[in-house]
Amino acid sequence: MSMLSIFNVSGSAASAQSQRLNVVASNLANADTVAGPDGSAYKARQVTFQTQLMGATGNDPTAAGVRVSTIAEDQTAGRKVHDPKHPGADGEGYVTYSNVNAIEEMVNMISASRSYQNNLEVMNTAKTLLQKTIQLGQS
Amino acid sequence: MLNRITDALDFQARALTLRSERQRLIASNIANADTPGYQARDMNFARTLQAATGSLGGARSVSTTHAGHIGSAAAGLSGGKVGAELLYATPGQTNLDRNTVDMDRERASFADNAIKYEATLRFINSSVRTQLSAITGQ
Numbered sequence: 577m578s579m580l581s582i583f584n585v586s587g588s589a590a591s592a593q594s595q596r597l598n599v600v601a602s603n604l605a606n607a608d609t610v611a612g613p614d615g616s617a618y619k620a621r622q623v624t625f626q627t628q629l630m631g632a633t634g635n636d637p638t639a640a641g642v643r644v645s646t647i648a649e650d651q652t653a654g655r656k657v658h659d660p661k662h663p664g665a666d667g668e669g670y671v672t673y674s675n676v677n678a679i680e681e682m683v684n685m686i687s688a689s690r691s692y693q694n695n696l697e698v699m700n701t702a703k704t705l706l707q708k709t710i711q712l713g714q715s
Numbered sequence: 716m717l718n719r720i721t722d723a724l725d726f727q728a729r730a731l732t733l734r735s736e737r738q739r740l741i742a743s744n745i746a747n748a749d750t751p752g753y754q755a756r757d758m759n760f761a762r763t764l765q766a767a768t769g770s771l772g773g774a775r776s777v778s779t780t781h782a783g784h785i786g787s788a789a790a791g792l793s794g795g796k797v798g799a800e801l802l803y804a805t806p807g808q809t810n811l812d813r814n815t816v817d818m819d820r821e822r823a824s825f826a827d828n829a830i831k832y833e834a835t836l837r838f839i840n841s842s843v844r845t846q847l848s849a850i851t852g853q
Contacts, residue, residue, distance in 0.1 A: 579735040582742045589746030625750040640743035713843045
């Protein structure tokens, strides 16, 4: 049944998208984190997707799922704010915040949630079709 | 003798197999909508179905009555094996990450294929029902 592997394909995509959503959530939660005692603040993380063939034979291009290949940290320098009264300020009075760009993260979040919905809809359609296939010949 | 009864179902059965293959293909495209470098695939359904049913005899094989007609006899596929020839979709709008999935087109193809899958199911169902009523003779 080639239709059954739709659940594997769309399921892997939904799981990858939910992982992306998780990473976006951590980034947004840490948007205002300041540098700790070690001097480095939270770094924004970004997932990278990769195609994963998942047919019965393992090399079937018609069943291409998705997996998260890497979660990379954004290495750009964090935002620096001059605030000598802040307890986290360094010797020159600067506070280093995380390098999370909240707007980029919001866009990422919307994109992830739409892709997630799309995959769920694909699974729902496949389920309906399979149910009708099972009832084939019964009138 | 029995294959005379089931012969009529063969064409629809292969069409159904192909439809489910295409459904999976489009599901893969939708799943990889955000994967960098992924190339969207699709199949030429008419040609693949012709190739898959070319070995079927009877009235269902395409007859060529003109020199310009394309016959279906060339297809050497037999049995239930369906070898779909996969093509690459041409992107409507190019993407910086070389991903060629066009979500609008994929969604449309997915809905279209789902409806046609159901239609094939109904063809098989009604064919079965016809034969059943012929057997029971009521």
